[in-house]
Amino acid sequence: MQEKYHPQEVEQLAQQSWQEKTVFKASEQADKPKFYCLSMFPYPSGKLHMGHVRNYTIGDVLSRYRRMNGYNVLQPMGWDAFGLPAENAAIQRGVPPAQWTHDNIAYMRGQLQSLGFGIDWSREVATCHPDYYRWNQWLFLRMLEQGIAYQKTQVVNWDPVDQTVLANEQVIDGRGWRTGAVIEKREIPGYYLAITRYADELLADLEKLPGWPERVRTMQANWIGKSHGVDIIFPPDADSGMPQALKVFTTRADTLMGTTYVAVAAEHPVALHAARTNQPLAAFIETCKQGATIEAELATQEKAGMATGLFVTHPLTSERLPVWVANYVLMSYGEGAVMAVPAHDERDFDFASRYGLPIKAVIKPRQGSLDLPLGQAFTDDGITIDSGRFSGLESMVAIDAVAVALAEKGLGEKRVRYRLRDWGISRQRYWGCPIPLIYCDQCGTVPVPDDQLPVVLPEDLVPDGSGNPLTKTAAFYACNCPRCGSPARRETDTMDTFVDSSWYFIRYACPDQHDAMVDQRANYWLPVDQYIGGIEHAILHLLYSRFWSKVMRDSGLVTFDEPFSNLLTQGMVLNEIFSRKSESGRIEYYAPAEVDVIQNEDGKAYVLRADAEPVEFGGVGTMSKSKNNGVDPQGIVDQYGADTARLFMMFASPPTQTLEWSDAGVEGAFRFLKRLWRQVYLHVQSGGVALDDALRQQHVFSGELKLLRCQLHQTIVKVTDDLERRHTFNTAIATVMELLNGLAKLPGNDLPSRQLAQETLEAIVLLLSPIVPHICHTLWRELRPGTELLDQPWPQADEQALVQDEITLVVQVNGKLRGRIQIARDAEPAAIEHAAMTDEHVHKIIAGQTIKKIVVVPGKLVNIVI
């Protein structure tokens, strides 16, 4: 055995050994329980960043742990290979997105392999391969047949200069990121998937997911946003020229009598109708069309509106109510119109205050009364007031009473609505999966027949920033109608990349199946036993995947209801963000490693090292390609090895916690591995002890040895719990560090000591092996020549070693720590109290005081209250 730890050598040998034995190639086996451990596949952005290392190390630790516990483990990997960054790279470098993507995949695959993850590479999937995306197309056509896929208009960001649709990310402060032009909202046709058909099941089945974090289930439930309310019809006031009734949805029908106006979205037909004869209103609606489509922006923009001059009548009182256009009303929720009750809704209150609209209070708190006039909206429920025959009712009762009254007049009914909207999947972009449709002048929209799938995306186009190059490529779009044979045009929109990522984990079960989307192997491996990925995917990706799986189930392709049984949401790895606005108005991002901090008269400032010019500090945020703040792990791997990189990442914090990047501590992780190596080296040099189970039981250790052996077996219990239940790898590592520290202090070199050292080192190597597999692979061969670590089971604690005769109890006086007592494990409460009171230090404090109460917590503490 070498005296020094050389990670590169150790890692190369270990990886070679695993590869030769194809130990991570998974197959369906009936004799073992299966464990499908899935990490979210990466976007091939160029190189790995620390978030990837964190994600995939967690997955590998759990995979290797399960493997040692006798599971048939599948850990696959693939590439979320379609998307916007490839097009941006293409624009910048003039290289086709396909080439850039394939190069990145090759490089990143090498990086993943060098980190020693136990991945079954034979199942690798890339979503940009026709073998994969043909099944997106195939299932889309099935959804079209079932009416789950359908066409309607969608609102997009339109850059009037580049004449192109922009992603939300490409709109900065309401302007196009390349042109600086003010962005307009534009309505164009697109395809939708009716996820709302599954809203109830998606909500209800969250109950079937106890292995998901509570917060993710809460977020999904809130996103689906099931609410019980009342649809209310406000009949038109014909005299004002109002062309139609307005339907609104409200969860607060108890406030109906406080309605003082009705507000509609700028895109609402009534708004457009009024604008035809109202020039200022038309202009206002035009300004509403500017700015981004992002909900966050709509919700924070200053409230603005304009009266249409039209009126509706109150459905119960027949009072005339003005109809306003308001920018805070969303066309995408409900009917695009709301009844405004300024007294009891914050947004309505702000709006009414700004435009001098009446505020009428109709709810008071159950205790006390309202201070009128209201300084702010009273949004709680309570008791109705000033509401005619509905006055004096509990909110809940009032809602029912109002609903009944409306129903009698045919002007309303109870209704359940969802916040969830159908999933728009059309993208006016090149680097994505083509939507398999053909437009024919004679036959209309014609699905591409199954035997003509896949519609293959040409891989040699280079986008130039002015829209989707497919629309300019006749070789792609020109075709003949499959029905009538006349010349026709192919759909040039591609699918949202969330489609690609909604079922890749099912394809891993059978990536070599060329005749079907999936086969029976999917029902062997799925559902995923452990899914690991960033918390940023808590809603969209996970909800779309759940929906897509249910559609596949209902199409008879798979048998499971939910795709992911257990979910571990990794915290984000954050890093500083630095940027600078170029002369053209484009924002350039700079890597934090290229930025220096300087002190000037205003305090801290940041400059780019290359040109010493200032850059703007944009706070901290997720490591990403677009913010150019990712940290490549390669530097650490090259200098210290993969095991140090893995150990450091796992030791830095619990996996679910957000982590601000710092490499302080990498050195410490490396130092620990060197100490471990040295301890094994010294032990083996002094003559290792072959330890069989019989020998292990023979020695009755005493004194220090007994304590250390107790610590050893406590460590096994704790590490097992930390890995399996708690997923707190940082505390598992800390506990093993303590054990190694304890072992290092063991002075003797007699046989019992050497035996205990052997037992301890073997256990440490096994316990750490999921986290730092390479060094453990080598150390195991030294400790147990002729055997392989990967054949070893997970260590089991010896119950007898855990038993201690005496325990330490803490003694508090009035909740403050005042002493400690050593006492027999099974001492009676009276004996414990006596020992506590007679403790020298405690006695001094309680002498002469009246004792009010003594609290004894068995095994933990005694609290004397004086």
Added chain:
RNA sequence: GCCGGGAUGGCGGAAUUGGUAGACGCACGGGACUCAAAAUCCCGCGAUGGUGACAUCAUGGGGGUUCGAUUCCCCCUCCCGGCACCA
């Protein structure tokens, strides 16, 4: 704005079910080894007061429940994630 989460020494974090606040590690200081440096090993390390034993304070801020609160409840501040075309 709405939904979800977070805040503990100089730093990352620990305290698992309301029971010893600061495990483990980093940084730092001191010492040993060395011609010297690196590496390694040993010791110290929340703040204040005290020679010391020890005492008091301290888990983002304010209040509450409890024998006892980092942990539970209420209010507030700041930070992070998501908000449907970044992935």
